[in-house]
Amino acid sequence: xxxxxxxxxxxxxxxxxxxxxxxxxxxxxxxxxxxxxxxxxxxxxxxxxxxxxxxxxxxxxxxxxxxxxxxxxxxxxxxxxxxxxxxxxxxxxxxxxxxxxxxxxxxxxxxxxxxxxxxxxxxxxxxxxxxxxxxxxxxxxxxxxxxxxxxxxxxxxxxxxxxxxxxxxxxxxxxxxxx
Numbered sequence: 283x284x285x286x287x288x289x290x291x292x293x294x295x296x297x298x299x300x301x302x303x304x305x306x307x308x309x310x311x312x313x314x315x316x317x318x319x320x321x322x323x324x325x326x327x328x329x330x331x332x333x334x335x336x337x338x339x340x341x342x343x344x345x346x347x348x349x350x351x352x353x354x355x356x357x358x359x360x361x362x363x364x365x366x367x368x369x370x371x372x373x374x375x376x377x378x379x380x381x382x383x384x385x386x387x388x389x390x391x392x393x394x395x396x397x398x399x400x401x402x403x404x405x406x407x408x409x410x411x412x413x414x415x416x417x418x419x420x421x422x423x424x425x426x427x428x429x430x431x432x433x434x435x436x437x438x439x440x441x442x443x444x445x446x447x448x449x450x451x452x453x454x455x456x457x458x459x460x461x
Contacts, residue, residue: 284364284366287366287367287369287371287372288363288364288366290372290376291363291372291375293376294376294380295375295376295377295379298376298377298379298380298384298417298420299384299387301416302380302381302384302385302415302416302417302420305416306384306388306402306415306416310330313328313330313404315332316329316331317330318330318406325408326406326408327406327408328404328405329403329404329406330404331402331403332392332393332400332402332403333403333413334398334400334401348385349386349390349398352383352386355382356379359375359379359382360379367438367439368436368437368439369440370427370431371436371438373427374424374431375424377420377421377423377424378421378424378425381418381419381420381424382421383417384416384420385401385415388401389401401415401417402415405418
């Protein structure tokens with residue numbers, strides 16, 4: 283199962299990265315910075331912006347810091363991946379790695395310079411206060427899955443601790459056997 287999980291992690295990461303970079307390529311080639319194109323009227327638009335900061339453009343001007351953190355996250359995921367056995371965790375870390383690499387690619391290779399490039403954001407929902415991209419969706423989705431798996435107690439191998447009721451029944455059965 284370990285090999286299947288590692289291959290799945292890699293395929294999800296590559297898929298997210300390709301989808302993110304492909305969409306960004308289309309936006310950069312077809313829109314000018316600041317331009318918006320309605321997709322679902324005013325509710326959902328493609329709005330091309332270049333973001334030198336993090337989420338909600340926080341930390342603008344510290345692109346090198348975000349580049350360093352993203353590179354570290356990617357390395358940690360690759361090193362940590364050997365321990366993953368469950369498909370759910372493989373998908374989670376694949377989404378996180380693909381999203382991290384998508385934005386890191388922008389920071390490394392886009393203007394204004396290596397390691398200080400601005401991330402291409404283009405997804406704009408009218409009621410949401412930020413413009414984001416596919417890499418951001420993958421990162422946030424992976425964190426949602428992380429919360430779900432952690433709350434369920436799912437281990438990296440896919441195991442889950444026994445439920446309290448089942449544990450209490452087993453303890454009660456063991457006590458009556460010993461009586």
